[in-house]
Amino acid sequence: MTWDLIIAGAGAAGLMAATRAAELGCRTLLLEKNNKVGVKILMSGGTRCNITHAANQQGIANAFAAFSKKQAGFLRSSLAALPPENVIELIEAEGVATKVEDTGKIFPVSNRAIDVRDALLRRAKNSGATLTIGAAVTEIEKPAQGFVVKTSMQRYETANLLITSGGQSYPGCGTTGDGYAWARQFGHRIVNPVPALTPITTDEQWVRDLQGITLPDAMLAIVCADPQQEANGYSSKHFLASRRSSLLFTHFGFSGPAALDISRTVTLSADRNTLKLVCDFLPASGFEDFLSQLTKSCRGSGRSNVAAVAQNLLPKRLASAAMERVGVSAGKRAAELSRQEIRGLARMIKAAIIPISGTLGFNKAEVTAGGVSLHEVDSRTMQSRIVDGLYFAGEVLDIDGPIGGFNFQAAFSTGWLAGQSVADNTRASGIDRQ
Numbered sequence: 001m002t003w004d005l006i007i008a009g010a011g012a013a014g015l016m017a018a019t020r021a022a023e024l025g026c027r028t029l030l031l032e033k034n035n036k037v038g039v040k041i042l043m044s045g046g047t048r049c050n051i052t053h054a055a056n057q058q059g060i061a062n063a064f065a066a067f068s069k070k071q072a073g074f075l076r077s078s079l080a081a082l083p084p085e086n087v088i089e090l091i092e093a094e095g096v097a098t099k100v101e102d103t104g105k106i107f108p109v110s111n112r113a114i115d116v117r118d119a120l121l122r123r124a125k126n127s128g129a130t131l132t133i134g135a136a137v138t139e140i141e142k143p144a145q146g147f148v149v150k151t152s153m154q155r156y157e158t159a160n161l162l163i164t165s166g167g168q169s170y171p172g173c174g175t176t177g178d179g180y181a182w183a184r185q186f187g188h189r190i191v192n193p194v195p196a197l198t199p200i201t202t203d204e205q206w207v208r209d210l211q212g213i214t215l216p217d218a219m220l221a222i223v224c225a226d227p228q229q230e231a232n233g234y235s236s237k238h239f240l241a242s243r244r245s246s247l248l249f250t251h252f253g254f255s256g257p258a259a260l261d262i263s264r265t266v267t268l269s270a271d272r273n274t275l276k277l278v279c280d281f282l283p284a285s286g287f288e289d290f291l292s293q294l295t296k297s298c299r300g301s302g303r304s305n306v307a308a309v310a311q312n313l314l315p316k317r318l319a320s321a322a323m324e325r326v327g328v329s330a331g332k333r334a335a336e337l338s339r340q341e342i343r344g345l346a347r348m349i350k351a352a353i354i355p356i357s358g359t360l361g362f363n364k365a366e367v368t369a370g371g372v373s374l375h376e377v378d379s380r381t382m383q384s385r386i387v388d389g390l391y392f393a394g395e396v397l398d399i400d401g402p403i404g405g406f407n408f409q410a411a412f413s414t415g416w417l418a419g420q421s422v423a424d425n426t427r428a429s430g431i432d433r434q
């Protein structure tokens with residue numbers, strides 16, 4: 001049998017593409033290497049699945065704003081074809097209620113990623129698409145017409161081929177960058193893939209000892225170390241990247257959105273050892289306001305010791321570490337701290353400078369930055385500008401967004417548009433033939 005469309009990879013993009021193409025009448029085959037589909041959906045958002053991001057009044061404006069200018073421009077047609085509200089509609093139509101959290105992130109009410117995966121799988125199965133799991137695509141050939149797709153067990157012929165094999169982060173999930181080799185084979189340029197949204201590491205033992213502490217609101221910035229500047233304090237003009245969000249201390253350093261979102265700057269740096277983090281553990285107020293608040297708290301603290309004052313502001317272990325780092329004894333009466341000691345403590349809390357040793361790389365990266373160059377893919381259809389009938393969607397493309405549901409949104413939208421374009425072309429060529 002010759003297929004209208006074969007899709008390589010049943011993740012977020014592949015499932016959406018299969019659904020759209022099959023619902024529009026294409027004979028669609030979805031091939032997945034793993035023995036289950038949507039593995040990354042299952043592990044996403046700490047197994048809660050941050051499906052997408054709440055749209056503002058203008059609908060898709062938020063999703064655009066999350067991406068670089070080049071990527072946002074490329075996503076214009078796909079986000080219009082399947083905006084965030086339509087993703088939610090589609091998932092809710094399968095009986096999975098969703099909720100918007102304060103951060104704008106959208107999750108299933110059940111907090112169960114498997115509900116989202118099952119909803120997408122159900123819709124894809126009902127669309128009439130054929131799904132084959134445990135079928136790794138090993139080879140693709142290009143005869144004069146269409147494509148030949150081979151797995152270790154089978155050989156398939158198809159008029160159109162969509163590559164949705166994802167990036168190369170979390171390779172244990174099946175995403176080993178296979179799509180890049182196929183794209184190269186067809187003459188596509190690959191923008192060097194690098195890990196993005198990956199935890200940041202430090203060799204500082206005192207930081208590692210804080211593992212398990214979460215701060216709901218912190219600001220992390222990356223600076224290029226400069227001893228003179230360090231003495232005066234870094235300001236925003238020195239920041240190579242910065243992000244205010246929640247932060248998690250781990251046994252290797254930093255994770256959580258604040259760290260993940262700026263990790264790309266570390267990955268791309270030629271000399272990571274020159275980079276340092278500037279951490280503001282209480283970013284709600286500016287430094288001078290905080291200093292005068294802290295001074296007031298200390299002066300008015302009666303017989304309380306410094307530990308009591310610091311623990312009012314920060315989790316106990318972080319407060320202890322901050323005092324120790326600036327050489328202030330926890331048992332000392334806060335009212336007796338010198339101005340210099342209070343300033344030192346304030347700097348430790350508002351602008352702690354911590355050397356970076358690197359990142360956890362692809363093994364723990366939530367996405368891959370880089371991939372199939374956007375210049376050679378028609379953003380209105382997702383079709384290759386080099387080879388007719390060849391399409392790309394999802395993370396295999398040079399698209400990566402920040403934490404917040406934007407990466408799924410990009411995968412869903414580009415997959416949907418690719419499925420629709422194949423169906424449009426198939427219909428048009430059918431009419432031509434008649």
Ligand SMILES: Cc1cc2nc3c(=O)[nH]c(=O)nc-3n(C[C@H](O)[C@H](O)[C@H](O)COP(=O)(O)OP(=O)(O)OC[C@H]3O[C@@H](n4cnc5c(N)ncnc54)[C@H](O)[C@@H]3O)c2cc1C
Nearest residue numbers: 009011012013033044045050137166174394395405407408
């Ligand atoms: C731990 C973690 C948490 C995340 N949390 C979120 C979140 O909450 N919100 C969010 O927006 N994003 C999140 N992401 C990112 C998101 O998962 C990806 O951006 C998204 O899955 C990309 O979709 P995709 O369909 O392009 O690729 P994938 O979902 O990676 O799917 C690609 C599929 O192709 C298959 N494949 C690969 N090679 C072959 C082959 N040769 N033959 C057949 N099949 C093949 C793979 O097995 C895989 O199933 C998270 C990622 C990780 C790793």
